[in-house]
Amino acid sequence: MARVAPLSGFPEWLPGGRVVEEHVLDVMTSTFQLYGYAGLQTRAVEPVESLLSKGETSKEIYLLRRLQATDDEAGESQLGLHFDLTVPFARYVAENSGKLTFPFKRYQVQQVWRGERPQDGRFREFTQADIDVVAPGELPAHYEVEVPVVMAAAFERLREIGVPPVRISVNNRRVAQGFYEGIGIADVDGTLRVIDKLDKIGPDRVVTALQTEVGATEQQARACLELASITATDASVADQVLALGVRNPLLEQGLHELVALVEGAAAQVPGVVVADLAIARGLDYYTGSVYETTLLGHENLGSICSGGRYDSLVDDGTHTYPGVGMSLGVSRLVSRLLRESIVRPTRAVPTAVLVAVVDEDTRVRSDDVARRLRARGIATEVAPVAAKFGKQIRHADRRDIPFVWFPSTADEPGDGEVKDIRSGEQVAADAGTWTPPEADLRPQVVPGG
RNA sequence: GUGGGUAUAGCUCAGCUGGUAGAGCGCCGCCUUGUGGUGGCGGAUGUCGCGGGUUCGAGUCCCGUUACUCACCCCA
Numbered sequence: 001m002a003r004v005a006p007l008s009g010f011p012e013w014l015p016g017g018r019v020v021e022e023h024v025l026d027v028m029t030s031t032f033q034l035y036g037y038a039g040l041q042t043r044a045v046e047p048v049e050s051l052l053s054k055g056e057t058s059k060e061i062y063l064l065r066r067l068q069a070t071d072d073e074a075g076e077s078q079l080g081l082h083f084d085l086t087v088p089f090a091r092y093v094a095e096n097s098g099k100l101t102f103p104f105k106r107y108q109v110q111q112v113w114r115g116e117r118p119q120d121g122r123f124r125e126f127t128q129a130d131i132d133v134v135a136p137g138e139l140p141a142h143y144e145v146e147v148p149v150v151m152a153a154a155f156e157r158l159r160e161i162g163v164p165p166v167r168i169s170v171n172n173r174r175v176a177q178g179f180y181e182g183i184g185i186a187d188v189d190g191t192l193r194v195i196d197k198l199d200k201i202g203p204d205r206v207v208t209a210l211q212t213e214v215g216a217t218e219q220q221a222r223a224c225l226e227l228a229s230i231t232a233t234d235a236s237v238a239d240q241v242l243a244l245g246v247r248n249p250l251l252e253q254g255l256h257e258l259v260a261l262v263e264g265a266a267a268q269v270p271g272v273v274v275a276d277l278a279i280a281r282g283l284d285y286y287t288g289s290v291y292e293t294t295l296l297g298h299e300n301l302g303s304i305c306s307g308g309r310y311d312s313l314v315d316d317g318t319h320t321y322p323g324v325g326m327s328l329g330v331s332r333l334v335s336r337l338l339r340e341s342i343v344r345p346t347r348a349v350p351t352a353v354l355v356a357v358v359d360e361d362t363r364v365r366s367d368d369v370a371r372r373l374r375a376r377g378i379a380t381e382v383a384p385v386a387a388k389f390g391k392q393i394r395h396a397d398r399r400d401i402p403f404v405w406f407p408s409t410a411d412e413p414g415d416g417e418v419k420d421i422r423s424g425e426q427v428a429a430d431a432g433t434w435t436p437p438e439a440d441l442r443p444q445v446v447p448g449g
Numbered sequence: 450g451u452g453g454g455u456a457u458a459g460c461u462c463a464g465c466u467g468g469u470a471g472a473g474c475g476c477c478g479c480c481u482u483g484u485g486g487u488g489g490c491g492g493a494u495g496u497c498g499c500g501g502g503u504u505c506g507a508g509u510c511c512c513g514u515u516a517c518u519c520a521c522c523c524c525a
Contacts, residue, residue, distance in 0.1 A: 059523085114524080117521095121525085301525095302524070306524080356483095389483050392484085393485040394486080398485095406484080
């Protein structure tokens, strides 16, 4: 018996897991559409130069190579699988800028690949659900509010199936950069990298690391720490920062944007968006707002939905296009939902009705009942073998199929009887009119337990 | 890429200081001759991850290897 091992980092769900994933995807895409985002897909590959162009990407890229490749192809540009949906989108916008209308809002749900070491909730192949808004020249600031609001709205809908609430932590690159410059620290990126570890290594080691790795004085290090410890859900975030006594034009612009963000979000989705000046992840390539999302009670999962603003997301040669976006790690979220049974599907198969077969000679009667149910949108399958009815019922029970239909025999009138195998209730029914309750029509996703 | 842990039935795991493999769940059959779930009785299943070594004898000890997994790095 050959043993097939799973490939680490390449998740594959069982049918019931896929029901959950499909539900999440449906909630996300329908929410995106409600806010006017257009659906888009891009190819799986980009030239490696293109993947490497945005920022000094340290992402592990999977390269694409033909098995029969010859040496003459060595000069051709190497293709790599995309590691997010933002870079391909930027390339797509540059390529189609003449045919698109702006501001352009799009959602994109696709697999992405990263050659990193897999772990719980971290994969090498996973699905992202991404939204972005881009515009040439200037991007109105309110889109920096809209993007996290859209995501928050989608998460709100997921609460119905038992997904815990989320917190979207936000910060602004200009605040950190302006502050650091204001106190005389030159290595902004290095400082951010250290600050990002605050919750992991603690304040003391952060102060030490800032001195050894960034060359900050102890006083500068302590100031950075004070900045990073600020959180707020309203305009008081600006007061707290200014109370530290640092003044810098970039800092003030960033604070202005940050206040607009938390106040704007609070008005639309109260209690979700929190300014947290310790959020540093991603700040090295974003230029304005940054977002990070944690599932409450599952902080160890890391951020399930992140993003931010780029000033020059796209450059088509004549214009630069600032953009802002966020990406949900669908696989990360779904893996946690399944692993901890936070949600469960009511069944793993679409089937609402199993039509029993009396014997193989009369299977056509069962097929006929099934056909008439399907014609009215009721997912129906016919029993695989004409086993004893007890076995056929068990077949349905094992699959959580709620109804079994017993067809009438040739000398009986009508279509037979349909039994709700949960209650045992069985009634005569007409395949042309009988309909299961709405909740039984298709698999549902419900809180687990 | 760096460091730790684990690897036994379909699943979860037990197997003490070496003596030729077990439980629970699940699965199959019967009790139940055409309507399941509970109950009773019975049954099948493993190259003990792979390779080598020590030994009369290795699931058990040693070495190697692969896979999985956790942490770091980084991130959805």
